[in-house]
Amino acid sequence: MSGKQQTEELEKVVIRFAGDSGDGMQLTGSQFTLTSALLGNDLATFPDFPAEIRAPQGTVEGVSGFQVQIGKIDIFTPGDEADVLVAMNPAALKSNLQWVRKGGNVIIDSDSFEERTFKRAGYEGNPLENGSLQDYNLIEAPITSLTKTSLQGIALDNKSVVRCKNMFALGVAYWLFDRSMDQTLDFLKAKFKKAPLLVEANSKALQAGYYYAETVEALPSNYKVPAAKIEPGKYRHISGNQAAAWGIIAAAEKMGKKLFFGSYPITPASDILHELSKYKNLGVTTFQAEDEIAAVCSAIGASYAGELGVTASAGPGIALKGEAIGLAAMVELPLVIIDVQRGGPSTGLPTKTEQADFNLAMFGRNSDCPIIVVASSTPSNCFSFAYQAAKLTVEHMTPVMFLSDGYLANGSEPWKIPSVKDLPEIVIPHARLNGQEFHPYVRDETKLSRFWAIPGTEGMEHRIGGLEKENITGNVSYDPANHELMVKVRQEKVSKVAGFIPDQEVIGTGSGEVLVVGWGSTYGSLLTAVKQLQGAGKKVDLAHFNYLSPLPKNTEAIFKQYKKVLVCELNMGQFAAYLRSIYPEVKIEQFNKIQGLPFTVMELKEKIIELL
Amino acid sequence: MSGKQQTEELEKVVIRFAGDSGDGMQLTGSQFTLTSALLGNDLATFPDFPAEIRAPQGTVEGVSGFQVQIGKIDIFTPGDEADVLVAMNPAALKSNLQWVRKGGNVIIDSDSFEERTFKRAGYEGNPLENGSLQDYNLIEAPITSLTKTSLQGIALDNKSVVRCKNMFALGVAYWLFDRSMDQTLDFLKAKFKKAPLLVEANSKALQAGYYYAETVEALPSNYKVPAAKIEPGKYRHISGNQAAAWGIIAAAEKMGKKLFFGSYPITPASDILHELSKYKNLGVTTFQAEDEIAAVCSAIGASYAGELGVTASAGPGIALKGEAIGLAAMVELPLVIIDVQRGGPSTGLPTKTEQADFNLAMFGRNSDCPIIVVASSTPSNCFSFAYQAAKLTVEHMTPVMFLSDGYLANGSEPWKIPSVKDLPEIVIPHARLNGQEFHPYVRDETKLSRFWAIPGTEGMEHRIGGLEKENITGNVSYDPANHELMVKVRQEKVSKVAGFIPDQEVIGTGSGEVLVVGWGSTYGSLLTAVKQLQGAGKKVDLAHFNYLSPLPKNTEAIFKQYKKVLVCELNMGQFAAYLRSIYPEVKIEQFNKIQGLPFTVMELKEKIIELL
Amino acid sequence: MATNSVDTVHVNPQLTKKDFTSDQLVRWCPGCGDYAILSAMQNALPQLGLKKEDFAFISGIGCAARFPYYMSTYGFHTIHGRAPAIASGVKLSNPDLSVWQITGDGDSLAIGGNHFIHALRRNIDINILLFNNEIYGLTKGQLSPTSKLGLVTKSTPLGGIDRPFSAGELALGARGTFFARTIDTNPKLMTQIFVESSRHKGTSLIEILQNCVIFNDKTHGAVTAKENKDDFQLHLQHGERMLFGKEKNKGIRLNGFKLEVVTIGENGITEDDILIHDAHDEDTTKHMMLIRMQPPEFPMALGIIRAVKAPTYDDLTKQQYELSKENAKFSNVEELLQSGNTWEVK
Amino acid sequence: MATNSVDTVHVNPQLTKKDFTSDQLVRWCPGCGDYAILSAMQNALPQLGLKKEDFAFISGIGCAARFPYYMSTYGFHTIHGRAPAIASGVKLSNPDLSVWQITGDGDSLAIGGNHFIHALRRNIDINILLFNNEIYGLTKGQLSPTSKLGLVTKSTPLGGIDRPFSAGELALGARGTFFARTIDTNPKLMTQIFVESSRHKGTSLIEILQNCVIFNDKTHGAVTAKENKDDFQLHLQHGERMLFGKEKNKGIRLNGFKLEVVTIGENGITEDDILIHDAHDEDTTKHMMLIRMQPPEFPMALGIIRAVKAPTYDDLTKQQYELSKENAKFSNVEELLQSGNTWEVK
Ligand SMILES: Cc1ncc(C[n+]2csc(CCOP(=O)(O)OP(=O)(O)O)c2C)c(N)n1
Ligand SMILES: Cc1ncc(C[n+]2csc(CCOP(=O)(O)OP(=O)(O)O)c2C)c(N)n1
Ligand code: SF4
Ligand code: SF4
Ligand SMILES: [Mg+2]
Ligand SMILES: [Mg+2]
Numbered sequence A, B: 001m002s003g004k005q006q007t008e009e010l011e012k013v014v015i016r017f018a019g020d021s022g023d024g025m026q027l028t029g030s031q032f033t034l035t036s037a038l039l040g041n042d043l044a045t046f047p048d049f050p051a052e053i054r055a056p057q058g059t060v061e062g063v064s065g066f067q068v069q070i071g072k073i074d075i076f077t078p079g080d081e082a083d084v085l086v087a088m089n090p091a092a093l094k095s096n097l098q099w100v101r102k103g104g105n106v107i108i109d110s111d112s113f114e115e116r117t118f119k120r121a122g123y124e125g126n127p128l129e130n131g132s133l134q135d136y137n138l139i140e141a142p143i144t145s146l147t148k149t150s151l152q153g154i155a156l157d158n159k160s161v162v163r164c165k166n167m168f169a170l171g172v173a174y175w176l177f178d179r180s181m182d183q184t185l186d187f188l189k190a191k192f193k194k195a196p197l198l199v200e201a202n203s204k205a206l207q208a209g210y211y212y213a214e215t216v217e218a219l220p221s222n223y224k225v226p227a228a229k230i231e232p233g234k235y236r237h238i239s240g241n242q243a244a245a246w247g248i249i250a251a252a253e254k255m256g257k258k259l260f261f262g263s264y265p266i267t268p269a270s271d272i273l274h275e276l277s278k279y280k281n282l283g284v285t286t287f288q289a290e291d292e293i294a295a296v297c298s299a300i301g302a303s304y305a306g307e308l309g310v311t312a313s314a315g316p317g318i319a320l321k322g323e324a325i326g327l328a329a330m331v332e333l334p335l336v337i338i339d340v341q342r343g344g345p346s347t348g349l350p351t352k353t354e355q356a357d358f359n360l361a362m363f364g365r366n367s368d369c370p371i372i373v374v375a376s377s378t379p380s381n382c383f384s385f386a387y388q389a390a391k392l393t394v395e396h397m398t399p400v401m402f403l404s405d406g407y408l409a410n411g412s413e414p415w416k417i418p419s420v421k422d423l424p425e426i427v428i429p430h431a432r433l434n435g436q437e438f439h440p441y442v443r444d445e446t447k448l449s450r451f452w453a454i455p456g457t458e459g460m461e462h463r464i465g466g467l468e469k470e471n472i473t474g475n476v477s478y479d480p481a482n483h484e485l486m487v488k489v490r491q492e493k494v495s496k497v498a499g500f501i502p503d504q505e506v507i508g509t510g511s512g513e514v515l516v517v518g519w520g521s522t523y524g525s526l527l528t529a530v531k532q533l534q535g536a537g538k539k540v541d542l543a544h545f546n547y548l549s550p551l552p553k554n555t556e557a558i559f560k561q562y563k564k565v566l567v568c569e570l571n572m573g574q575f576a577a578y579l580r581s582i583y584p585e586v587k588i589e590q591f592n593k594i595q596g597l598p599f600t601v602m603e604l605k606e607k608i609i610e611l612l
Numbered sequence C, D: 001m002a003t004n005s006v007d008t009v010h011v012n013p014q015l016t017k018k019d020f021t022s023d024q025l026v027r028w029c030p031g032c033g034d035y036a037i038l039s040a041m042q043n044a045l046p047q048l049g050l051k052k053e054d055f056a057f058i059s060g061i062g063c064a065a066r067f068p069y070y071m072s073t074y075g076f077h078t079i080h081g082r083a084p085a086i087a088s089g090v091k092l093s094n095p096d097l098s099v100w101q102i103t104g105d106g107d108s109l110a111i112g113g114n115h116f117i118h119a120l121r122r123n124i125d126i127n128i129l130l131f132n133n134e135i136y137g138l139t140k141g142q143l144s145p146t147s148k149l150g151l152v153t154k155s156t157p158l159g160g161i162d163r164p165f166s167a168g169e170l171a172l173g174a175r176g177t178f179f180a181r182t183i184d185t186n187p188k189l190m191t192q193i194f195v196e197s198s199r200h201k202g203t204s205l206i207e208i209l210q211n212c213v214i215f216n217d218k219t220h221g222a223v224t225a226k227e228n229k230d231d232f233q234l235h236l237q238h239g240e241r242m243l244f245g246k247e248k249n250k251g252i253r254l255n256g257f258k259l260e261v262v263t264i265g266e267n268g269i270t271e272d273d274i275l276i277h278d279a280h281d282e283d284t285t286k287h288m289m290l291i292r293m294q295p296p297e298f299p300m301a302l303g304i305i306r307a308v309k310a311p312t313y314d315d316l317t318k319q320q321y322e323l324s325k326e327n328a329k330f331s332n333v334e335e336l337l338q339s340g341n342t343w344e345v346k
Helices: A025-036 A090-099 A115-120 A143-150 A159-165 A164-175 A182-191 A196-216 A242-257 A270-276 A294-305 A316-329 A358-363 A381-395 A408-411 A480-500 A520-535 A555-559 A573-581 A602-609 B025-038 B090-099 B117-121 B141-150 B160-163 B165-175 B184-189 B195-214 B240-255 B268-277 B292-305 B315-332 B358-363 B382-396 B406-410 B478-501 B520-535 B554-557 B576-583 B601-611 C032-049 C062-068 C082-094 C106-110 C115-120 C167-173 C187-199 C226-232 C285-292 C313-326 C333-338 D036-049 D062-069 D083-093 D105-111 D113-122 D169-173 D187-199 D225-234 D287-290 D313-326 D333-338
Strands: A006-009 A012-020 A042-048 A064-072 A082-087 A099-111 A137-141 A221-224 A233-239 A257-264 A283-288 A307-314 A337-341 A372-375 A402-405 A412-416 A463-465 A512-519 A540-545 A545-548 A561-568 A588-592 B006-009 B011-019 B042-048 B063-071 B082-087 B100-109 B137-141 B221-224 B234-239 B261-265 B284-288 B308-313 B336-341 B370-376 B400-405 B414-418 B463-466 B512-519 B542-547 B547-549 B562-569 B587-593 C055-059 C072-075 C098-104 C127-132 C178-183 C203-208 C231-235 C249-253 C258-263 C302-306 C344-345 D055-059 D074-077 D097-104 D128-131 D178-183 D205-209 D232-237 D250-255 D258-263 D300-307 D343-346
Touching: A012 A025, A012 A090, A012 A164, A025 A042, A025 A164, A025 A233, A025 A412, A042 A408, A064 A090, A082 A090, A082 A164, A082 C115, A090 A099, A090 A115, A099 A164, A143 A159, A143 A164, A143 A196, A159 A164, A159 B284, A164 A182, A164 A196, A164 A221, A182 A196, A182 D113, A196 A561, A221 B414, A233 A242, A242 A257, A242 A270, A242 A307, A242 A337, A242 A381, A242 A402, A242 A408, A242 A573, A242 C333, A257 A294, A257 B234, A257 C082, A270 A283, A270 C072, A283 C082, A283 D343, A294 A316, A294 C115, A307 A316, A307 A381, A307 B547, A316 A337, A316 A358, A316 B315, A337 A381, A337 A408, A337 B025, A358 A372, A358 A402, A358 A545, A358 A573, A358 B358, A372 A381, A381 A402, A381 A480, A402 A408, A408 A520, A512 A520, A512 A573, A512 A602, A520 A540, A520 A561, A520 A602, A555 A561, A555 C167, A561 A573, A561 A602, A573 A588, A573 B576, A588 A602, B011 B025, B011 B090, B011 B165, B025 B042, B025 B063, B025 B165, B025 B184, B025 B234, B025 B414, B025 C032, B042 B406, B063 B090, B063 B184, B082 B090, B082 B165, B090 B100, B090 B117, B100 B165, B141 B160, B141 B165, B141 B195, B160 B165, B160 B195, B165 B184, B165 B195, B165 B221, B184 B195, B234 B240, B240 B261, B240 B268, B240 B308, B240 B382, B240 B400, B240 B406, B240 B414, B240 D333, B261 B268, B261 B292, B261 D083, B268 B284, B284 B292, B284 D083, B292 B308, B292 B315, B292 D083, B292 D113, B308 B315, B308 B382, B315 B336, B315 B358, B336 B382, B336 B406, B358 B370, B358 B400, B358 B547, B358 B576, B370 B382, B382 B478, B400 B406, B400 B520, B406 B520, B463 D062, B512 B520, B512 B576, B512 B601, B520 B542, B520 B562, B520 B601, B542 C062, B554 B562, B562 B576, B562 B601, B562 C285, B576 B587, B587 B601, C032 C062, C032 C127, C032 C187, C055 C062, C055 C082, C062 C072, C062 C098, C062 C127, C082 C098, C082 C115, C082 C313, C098 C106, C106 C115, C106 C127, C106 C167, C115 C167, C127 C187, C167 C178, C167 C203, C178 C187, C178 C285, C187 C203, C187 C302, C226 C231, C258 C285, C285 C302, C285 D287, D036 D062, D036 D128, D055 D062, D055 D083, D062 D074, D062 D097, D062 D128, D074 D250, D083 D097, D083 D105, D083 D313, D097 D105, D105 D113, D105 D128, D105 D169, D113 D169, D128 D187, D169 D178, D169 D205, D169 D287, D178 D187, D178 D287, D187 D205, D187 D300, D225 D232, D258 D287, D287 D300
Parallel strands: A006 A221, A012 A082, A082 A099, A099 A137, A257 A283, A257 A307, A307 A337, A337 A402, A372 A402, A463 C072, A512 A540, A512 A561, A561 A588, B006 B221, B011 B082, B082 B100, B100 B137, B261 B284, B261 B308, B308 B336, B336 B400, B370 B400, B463 D074, B512 B542, B512 B562, B562 B587, C055 C072, C055 C098, C098 C127, C127 C203, C178 C203, C231 C302, D055 D074, D055 D097, D097 D128, D128 D205, D178 D205, D232 D300
Antiparallel strands: A012 A064, A042 A064, A042 A412, A233 A412, A233 C344, A372 A545, B011 B063, B042 B063, B042 B414, B234 B414, B234 D343, B370 B547, C178 C302, C249 C258, D178 D300, D250 D258
16 A cells, blocks of 8 residues: 555445544534535435434444445435445444445544453454454544644644544545535634634644545545536535425415424424424424324314414324324314334334334324325435425315435435425415305315315304214214215325326336336435346336325336336335235235335345346 | 904014113113013114213204114124114104114104104104105004003102103013013112112003003004024123123133223223223222323233233224334233224214224334234124233233224123133243343244243343344344344234134135125124025125234135125225235225114125125 | 495404304203303303404313304314314414313313313413313213212222312413313303403413213202302402302401411401402412312302413414514525525536 | 342342342433432432332333333333323232332423323322433433423524423422422432332322433533532421521521521521421422422422322222222122023023
């Protein structure tokens, strides 16, 4: 490893930062991401939080990671394996080495490797010495001490100085990938506006890292990942939860309603509450309720009173909302329920991702109680599907469950900023008086939805409730035939939504050997796998679903074009079972992973090839 | 209508009593039932309660009905249509005439037909005069005034006297069906032990009715329904809720555990709480919790502490229990959840029956969270399946949902009393110390269930919880592979129950044109319809399911023996969809009714014949 | 606005009871106390100077909760126990509505207990009418959290062993700003209290001692029975002395830290010894004591026991809108989307 | 029973802290107040004369709720807010266990509020340890029902507008029989209170003012900070005068209906003027006043504020078993099945 470094050009590269939760790895990763985005790379990120707030320092449980894939080609996932791992301590190395490709670069803070620390990380012996890293290109950099040295003379306590070591590491990464430090230098100025010493210290550490990497010749080469061909326009970075929050606000504005968000905190949904609570001036009311039941009920109250009522939670909280969602379905009021899924059952794996609340979304209510279910598939399209959820719920006057998950919620990607005026119109079915007696359950003929009569409007006084009611008048009715009619009307109303959503798209030729089917957050990995196989000449297509209930009209027609249909999900096969129950004639195979982790492209390709 | 009456012998007959909720129709019906049972008839009953506590007198909403079918042949349902209706007022006539077969007898209290009362019942004109009853054999008896006359001289207030008119009506019915009054006379003595005047008045009214019927010659004939060929033994009458309560107590006694029943009242499940609360001396603790969540949680606490924890509710309450049931599944503790289903969604039709919580039972929890689901199919076998539920939950250490419904809960039938010693043994998997460190998730090899370690036992101190845990040790684990393993173990554990339940039975030849499939309370109607068709030479069989998750091992093999499989349910087709998702190769048709009412034999036969 | 054409309903100061009566048949049991409450409410609303469409009645489940069907206002019969949360959403979204939550003792204090205490704590401007019949009526007679200790019911054949809540004590423990108590046998008092509590800004809790003739008849008999009326009812008025009895010669006096009943003219007691009711006292101490008074030792306190000013959650929400507008970096979603770190791809 | 073989653990009067320490790595943030509470508990249990297997720790969800993992007793980490109901089931089923419910302010007073008040009302013999850090720790810093009005958190960027609950007031409003308050900075007091509350028959509520260094640091600083310790902590002991201050020369006196702080020696105040604490007073009046005392006007009351006798739900349940046995018509299921109306078919 000597001689002047070379610059290698790459199509894409994956880098992973890992350290103690106090080490600032999320910040480091997002700075790297932003800078790469500004350079024009396409990219996708995946933050990997520890389950504890602050697990004991130096333990594997306390490691926080951030992975980003950047490319000059389209990037749909944060990558299966990292080309470069930056590990700030032995615990970070221990828990992250499994994600590094053989032959990849591993940059460690050699200052952090001592008897005490690698014991604490659960290593038997010193991992640097026992050959366990021989398949990797190990770069031992004394990051802590170099940070200290470079900050000598700045009047900061030792703790604050050491905290800057993440910037040192970021500097190394910037050099390694030939990125400018400007964006981060600006960011630091803004972030520490009120503490100039911190601006100085962090900036110096960043630069020290950059120049260290350039100088020491420990690094084999640096890499260039040229800009991707990206649709022109104005971009920003957005995470799934932020996008969901913004999508809902945008829909409320578009429909001219205030937004009422009733919620109870839960990982990984809480950030939607945090985000929305910033926008009171945009007409957003956030109500942190005493529990999930009160949260959804307050949103139902808001919808009844004429606002857009929305609630959000994760699985355990959604399970609690079932009875109230049933009420909203019964009284036919708008309601958006956002389920940011996480690993389960029960409390499960709160910080991990999973797609296992599909059944709960479909069936988690007493009796026959269909609602609309949609799912987003990338962090940024959480915006569109949150928006769609709001549009559908008011236009069809029935609850909509919007499924996101931990992977989308915390993941982020560049997003071409839409213009609000280009967003689909939302037409609210406000009730109107026509000189005759007002009836709350008069229905729109094409949609079967009722009209929204808002308390405070004169002449529309009426009563609704959870008891079965007579069609049109809404009077409580125990009549057998009316009940059957109403159950069918509520089902039909949801089924008819199929006429108002786009046809299902297929990525590929439209027929062939295997149709890969997915839904929700697996989109990136499925798309990458399918494209790679298509590139290799395989007859594989992808149909990735965002509308789950009802399904797009052309679904069965698509399925019939393929010899095999393979449904891939991060659960035990819930969507697959649902498809089988609707299209028993289609032979459905399934591929499942239940590890709290996304699919890797590799494992998908292997499975698909098996079927070819 | 003159001349001395004839006695006609009948194979079976259906009689329906209807009156104001204050008129004592439930009592009248159950007395008639008991007397018929003592005579050796087979029979089945159906009480039809009003939705209100006491709806305004004389209104259709306030009508309370009771239907019973008695036979010398096997009786499986209370009958589609009544041969005799006793209607105590115009409202009772109005709401019940629809259930009487054309040509049937309608006995009314003519005293109750006046302008005011038939208006109140919602009649335009006097129904006795407008020809609307011409298809029926109308018997106008001045029941109220005859009751009054016959009780003259008894020192009771007018109200109490008039209250005896139900006994007069019962007397008429006894004569009509050639039944002795003895049982009811004894009953009255016991019931009014403390009020001899009431014994006298009610007895007199009963006899007056009997002799009136014998004398007036208004009745065309009386009927004899001879004793059925019933298996010898000691019998009693039992309703579904009572049977469920007793089944659970019997199981607790058999396994040598105390029973802890945590519940919150709800129609039609409350009677289980009422029933169980009488048996504290049998080691039953009933805990009326503050809500359904506390109810199920207290039961989980009891199971954790080493008792048999049971909870019960109806749909709205079951929807609330989902999160906690998920906890029980995750920590692998016994828990029986009884869902006495009612019409829905939401509050729905609380006093009507439906089978629409199947999906909720299967899927109403966050994430992949399988549990065992069983259903009873007759009032009396609520005993066996409650017992089975308790047996399975402790033997397999996972929650069991036991589905009953309003029809079974309130319906009743004769039941051959089993001997406790003949009930299946229940073997509790108590944990044992073996000198090594104790681990809470060591598993039974054949069942995959863990062992029950009871707090208070020395040397077994351990921690469990809703977070994902490592197999064997139970330590909290975020390890991806362990999570997949555990999700699969929980699924396998439930699947393996199939090896411990009986094979599915088929009523019929075992192959043919149409296999009728049902589950739960539709058994009686399905069986009657299928038997009648078989009797007519049709190639129709019945497979009626009590074990829903997992399904019996031989299910698919059975289905494959038929050209068509018709799943009949009182919902939109939930079990049918489930079967399709599991056996996509079986072509499944469905027949559904969502009216808050049981199937009639007639409509079933029509539908089945369509398929032949 | 004052024309009276068929199509427009104008602000009508002459709204009457009839205007608030819906066309639905009332379906409570004959003799149920709920009828009187309904009637008192229909008498109270015309006095509030609001329009018919400005009222929303939100109920849970129970006999009491059928109430909205009989009012010809906006009404929502929701699910068991959750009405406070739904009513909160209604009020926050549509603050001009006069929101009335109708609930039974089971609905509010069993399954709905959490929402109940949280509504009171937040002090959202809704009015809660708690029909306390000390039993579950609709489900046909089980123990309620207010049932007297030892009550034999369907679910407690050997008598209830749960110590009952006192709605007022619980409400004050939850920081409630308004508590009144009334009885179904006194229509005038009910109407008066409904009117007054609707004027309180914040969560008004009105407990109505209601008789369930079917499952818990005469549970309030010690207070409501004709023969007990004078001696066991104390009608409180803010600023007035706590006097009661047929001759209004009995009163409540403070003795050290305890209340006691005294008779004017006996043992040298004069009117000056009798406590003056201060419903506006921030301190809950005396209100708690009044709430706890029970026959036969004491008369039951009726009327407005506590009514103190405190910011309401809905007003504070409005203030935060304003505050947020003042500091806002963007005034619409377009600006929000464009804000912060963005970049152009050409 | 006193042999000490390998296979039998005998009643060991010499159990030590170590016996109650599990092998799991404690995972709270460095500096979190929870560590001290854990340690105080591990010190308290050996003093109770019970065996290790006689303890069950039942928790909900939250940072606090991880507690059972670190105790080598029986433990159950359940779901958010529901621990009181689960603990109730445990105690009723296995009354010989010493049951400890571990909960945070969000777990007990937000989602778990209903079960909390009902446990207190029923007076089931469990001990509730409420770790009050006035914030949601585990979910990273949202407003809690005990957060101070105006607190800026992740969910309330403009400050919270919910008026906070006082755990003690709510508990007494719910008819709680035992309430104690302590602080994470005083291990001795904690241990003492844990021991004493475990001896109370009925629901013991112990509020621990706990510091969350990460999301709500120093929220209890006005009470716990070294410089405030003497002036703003009043350590109550039943039967003793309410004295505090560095020189123990300050005290609480009753002035009419209000409490006030006085200094002995000033304005003619003597020790005799100072109130004597009566934790056993049935009447909640003074306990409520003590609970409400807040710096800077008052010291914060610590120690056992209320401890009154009342029948416990678990004892009453047992009594009903007995009662039921006396009147029983059948003594086993066989007899039950055969009881009442039956008939023979031959
Ligand atoms: C989730 C749920 N649980 C239980 C019920 C059954 N239920 C309906 S009303 C009621 C209690 C009624 O008592 P209360 O609130 O005091 O009202 P009342 O009928 O006495 O006016 C119960 C338990 C229900 N409808 N929903
Ligand atoms: C049903 C459900 N809702 C929400 C959550 C998320 N959650 C976990 S702990 C918690 C609050 C924690 O606050 P607190 O009880 O005060 O405990 P602390 O962490 O402060 O000790 C929340 C909202 C959950 N786990 N389950
Ligand atoms: S059951 Fe009781 S509360 Fe309900 S309507 Fe009848 S009398 Fe009134
Ligand atoms: S977040 Fe707060 S309460 Fe939780 S462990 Fe950290 S310091 Fe303790
Ligand atoms: Mg009630
Ligand atoms: Mg907290």
